[in-house]
Amino acid sequence: MQTNQILALFCGTLLVLGLIAFFLGRAKAARVRASGTAMYAQPDQYAWFSVLSTAGPAIAVGAVGAFVMLLAGAEIPVLYLLAASLVVGCAGLGMGIALVRPDFHARQAIERVIRFILAGAALISILTTFGILVSIVGEAIRFFQMQSFWDFITGTIWNPGASFLEAAGRAEEGASAAQFGSVPLFAGTFMITLVAMLVAIPVGLLSAIYMAEFAPQRVRTLAKPVLEVLAGIPTVVYGFFAAITVAPIIVDVAGFFGLDASFNNALAPGIVMGIMIIPFISSLSDDVINSVPDSMRQGSLALGMTKGETIRDVVVPAALPGIISASLLAVSRALGETMIVVMAAGMRPNLTANPLEDMTTVTVRIVAALTGDQEFASAETLSAFALGLVLFVVTLSLNLVSVIMIRRFREKYRINNL
Amino acid sequence: MSQPFDEISAQLRRRHRKSARLKWLSMGALGLAGLFLVLFFADMLVKGVPAFQQAQIQVEVDYSERASQLPLAAVQEEVRPLVSRGVLRLIPGRMEDNPELLGTTRMEWVLADGQVDQYLKGHHSKLRDSEQAVVDRLVEQGRAELRFNTTFFTRGDSKMPELAGIASAAMGTLMTLLVTLAVSFPIGVMTAVYLEEFAPDNRVTQLIEININNLAAIPSILFGLLGLAIFINFFGVPRSTPVVGGLTLALMTLPVIIIATRTALRSVPDSIRHAAFGVGCSRWQVVRDHVLPLALPGIMTGSIIGLAQAMGETAPLIIVGMVAFIPDVTSSFTEAATVLPAQIFTWAGEPDRAFIEKTSGGILVLLAVLITLNATAVVMRKKFERRW
Numbered sequence: 162m163q164t165n166q167i168l169a170l171f172c173g174t175l176l177v178l179g180l181i182a183f184f185l186g187r188a189k190a191a192r193v194r195a196s197g198t199a200m201y202a203q204p205d206q207y208a209w210f211s212v213l214s215t216a217g218p219a220i221a222v223g224a225v226g227a228f229v230m231l232l233a234g235a236e237i238p239v240l241y242l243l244a245a246s247l248v249v250g251c252a253g254l255g256m257g258i259a260l261v262r263p264d265f266h267a268r269q270a271i272e273r274v275i276r277f278i279l280a281g282a283a284l285i286s287i288l289t290t291f292g293i294l295v296s297i298v299g300e301a302i303r304f305f306q307m308q309s310f311w312d313f314i315t316g317t318i319w320n321p322g323a324s325f326l327e328a329a330g331r332a333e334e335g336a337s338a339a340q341f342g343s344v345p346l347f348a349g350t351f352m353i354t355l356v357a358m359l360v361a362i363p364v365g366l367l368s369a370i371y372m373a374e375f376a377p378q379r380v381r382t383l384a385k386p387v388l389e390v391l392a393g394i395p396t397v398v399y400g401f402f403a404a405i406t407v408a409p410i411i412v413d414v415a416g417f418f419g420l421d422a423s424f425n426n427a428l429a430p431g432i433v434m435g436i437m438i439i440p441f442i443s444s445l446s447d448d449v450i451n452s453v454p455d456s457m458r459q460g461s462l463a464l465g466m467t468k469g470e471t472i473r474d475v476v477v478p479a480a481l482p483g484i485i486s487a488s489l490l491a492v493s494r495a496l497g498e499t500m501i502v503v504m505a506a507g508m509r510p511n512l513t514a515n516p517l518e519d520m521t522t523v524t525v526r527i528v529a530a531l532t533g534d535q536e537f538a539s540a541e542t543l544s545a546f547a548l549g550l551v552l553f554v555v556t557l558s559l560n561l562v563s564v565i566m567i568r569r570f571r572e573k574y575r576i577n578n579l
Numbered sequence: 580m581s582q583p584f585d586e587i588s589a590q591l592r593r594r595h596r597k598s599a600r601l602k603w604l605s606m607g608a609l610g611l612a613g614l615f616l617v618l619f620f621a622d623m624l625v626k627g628v629p630a631f632q633q634a635q636i637q638v639e640v641d642y643s644e645r646a647s648q649l650p651l652a653a654v655q656e657e658v659r660p661l662v663s664r665g666v667l668r669l670i671p672g673r674m675e676d677n678p679e680l681l682g683t684t685r686m687e688w689v690l691a692d693g694q695v696d697q698y699l700k701g702h703h704s705k706l707r708d709s710e711q712a713v714v715d716r717l718v719e720q721g722r723a724e725l726r727f728n729t730t731f732f733t734r735g736d737s738k739m740p741e742l743a744g745i746a747s748a749a750m751g752t753l754m755t756l757l758v759t760l761a762v763s764f765p766i767g768v769m770t771a772v773y774l775e776e777f778a779p780d781n782r783v784t785q786l787i788e789i790n791i792n793n794l795a796a797i798p799s800i801l802f803g804l805l806g807l808a809i810f811i812n813f814f815g816v817p818r819s820t821p822v823v824g825g826l827t828l829a830l831m832t833l834p835v836i837i838i839a840t841r842t843a844l845r846s847v848p849d850s851i852r853h854a855a856f857g858v859g860c861s862r863w864q865v866v867r868d869h870v871l872p873l874a875l876p877g878i879m880t881g882s883i884i885g886l887a888q889a890m891g892e893t894a895p896l897i898i899v900g901m902v903a904f905i906p907d908v909t910s911s912f913t914e915a916a917t918v919l920p921a922q923i924f925t926w927a928g929e930p931d932r933a934f935i936e937k938t939s940g941g942i943l944v945l946l947a948v949l950i951t952l953n954a955t956a957v958v959m960r961k962k963f964e965r966r967w
Contacts, residue, residue, distance in 0.1 A: 272863050282765075285766050293801055299808070367604060370601075384613070393888075398946065405626075549800070549804045
C-alpha cells in the first residue's frame, strides 16, 4: 500500500473514532446530568475531552513510530504502526469515556492539553533556529575535516574548481588542487555592503530627519507608505534592475571619465541594494527621532539655537543609539542579501579595492556551490555551509548588538513603544 | 555701537541659512528616494508592457499529406522562418485529431517567431533583410500585427520566447504559498497566543522571544540551507517541489506572523479579558471566544503581509531547487515546480534579448499581485482598526 493511502486510512479511522468518542462522551455526560448529579463541566466539554484522549495518544504513537523509522532506520512495517496507533486510539477512547464522571474536571483537563499544544507550537521557532544551526554547523564541520580552517579564514585564493575530481577520487588529474581561501569573498561582500551603506545611510537618515522634523503632516502620511513600497519590491526584481539598467549606466559613466568598468561591477548591486535598504533605515530612525522627548527640543530652542542646530546637536545625538542600531540591522541585511548580487555582481573571486571591477560575494558563492551538478559530499558543496556559518555568526552578532543598543536607548528615555 | 549688532545679525542669518540648508538637503534625500521609485517603475513599465502584446501573422496553412510528415511544408517557403516553430510542430497532431483538415488549405492567424515580434516592436532582431521586407509587406497587407498576448498567461516556460508564459510559475507560486500558509498560519498564531496569553514570564519565554526576533533578521538564504540539509537530505522531501519550497518559506514567514499576531493580541484591552474571566470563563475560553475574534483583523493583516513577503522570496527557493525548467503547468504538490520570482530569475539569465521583455512582463505581474496584496492588508487594517 502507498504511504498516501495509509495516511488517508489513518486519518479516516481517527475521524470516525473521534466522532464516536464525541457522541458517546456527550451522551454519557448528558445521562449523568439528567440523573440529577451536579457535574464539574458541561457535556460538550466531556465530549471534547474524550475526543482528545482518543486522538492524542493515537497521533503521538504514529508520530513517534515515524520518527523512529526515520532516525534509527528501524524497519517497522507501516501496517503494524497503523494498527498499533489505532489500538492505542481505541484504548484512549475507552479511557476517555470512563473518565466522564461527575467529579472529573473536564474543562481543566482540556485547558492543560491546549496549553501543552500551544507551548509545543512555540517550541517550533526554537527548533527552527536549532535546525539552522545544526544543519549549517554539521555540514561545515564536514567541510573543515576536508579543508583546513586556517586556510579558509586567511587564504586569498578561492578556486573550488578541482574539488569534484577529488570527490571522485581522481585528485591527481586536476590541474591544481582546490583552494578555499575565503578572503576575496569577504572582501567583495564588504565592498558591496560599503557601497550600499554609503547610499542608504545618508539618504535614509536625512529622509527620516525630514519626515520627523520638517515635513507637514500630509507629506508624512504620504511619504511613509511610498518608502515602504521600496522595501516591498522583491529582491529578484532589484537584481534584474541592477543588472539590466544600472550596470550599463555605470559602465557608460565610467567610460565617460575614461575609466574601465566591468558589466558586473560592484557598484551597481551596491547602489541598488542601498536603495532597497533606505526604508529600513528611514522608518526605524524616524521612530527613534520621534521618540526623543520634546522637552529636549524645547530646551535647545529656548537657548536660542536654530532648528537646524537643534536637530544636529541635540536630537540626532540623543537618537544616535537608535540610528546606529538601525544601521547595524541594515548592514546585516546587506551582508545576507542574495538575489541582487547573484544577478548583478560577478562570479569571479577578486581581491581588489576598485568597485568598478567585478567581485563576488559570500552569498553568490553559496548559490553557485549549491546549484551546480556537484555531489552533495563534495568539498565545493560543503563549502557553502562553511560560508553560511560565517554569515550566520556575523548577522547574529550584528542583530544582538543592535537589539542591545535599542534597549539602552529605550531605557534612557523610558519609551515603551519601540 | 551698530557694528556688533550687524555682526550678530549676519551671524544669525548664516545660522538660519545653515538651518534652511539642512531642510532642503533632507527634503532632497526624500525626493531622491521618491525619484528612484518613479524611475524604477517607469523603467519596468517601458520594458515590460510590450510583453503583453505579441506578433501574429496570417499565413496560408496547407494541410497536405506532406505537411503531416514534414510540418515545415505546411506554410510557404517565404514565411517559413517567420512562423513560430512551436506552432508548426503542432500541425501533424492537429491533422491527426481532425482528419477532415487533410487536403484543405486555410488562411489562419498563427503565432509569429520571436524575432518577428521583436522586429515589429522596433527592437533589434536577427531577421535578415529579405525577411524584414516580407514582414513589412505583410504588415502593409494587414496580415501581421501585434495582438494581446494570451500565450503569456496560459503557457509554461519555453525555450522559444514567443511560447514562454508564466502559467506554470503562477500555479507553482499558488501551491507553494498554500503550503506556506497551511503550516505557518496555525503555528504562528498558536505561538503568539501562547506567548501573549498563557506563558509565564520566565527564562524560557524570554529565550523564545529573543529567538523569534532573531529569526526575523536572519538572511533568507540560510533558511534555504536549512531546507536543503533538514527537509531534503534528512527527511527526504522531494527536491524542487512546492512542498519543500512551502515548508522552507513557512519557517521564514513564521516570525512575521508571530510578531503581527502578538501586536494584535496586545491591542485587545485587558478589560475584555477581565470581563470574560469574571463570568467564569477558563483561560482558553477567554482566548477563543473573546480575544481571538477581536484580534483577527490584525492577525489577517499581518499574515497577508508575511505571505506577500514569502511570495517575492527567491534565494531560499533556489537552494532547494525550485529554479527549474517547467514547461507544463504543475498539478501536484510533490512534482517539480517553479515560482514566479524563480521564473523571473531564469528568464533574466537567458541570452536571447526577447526574454528581457518576458522578464519585465513577469516582474510587472508579480509587482501587481504584491501591491494588490499589500493594499488589501492596508485597507483591512483601516477598515477594522478599532480604537479602545
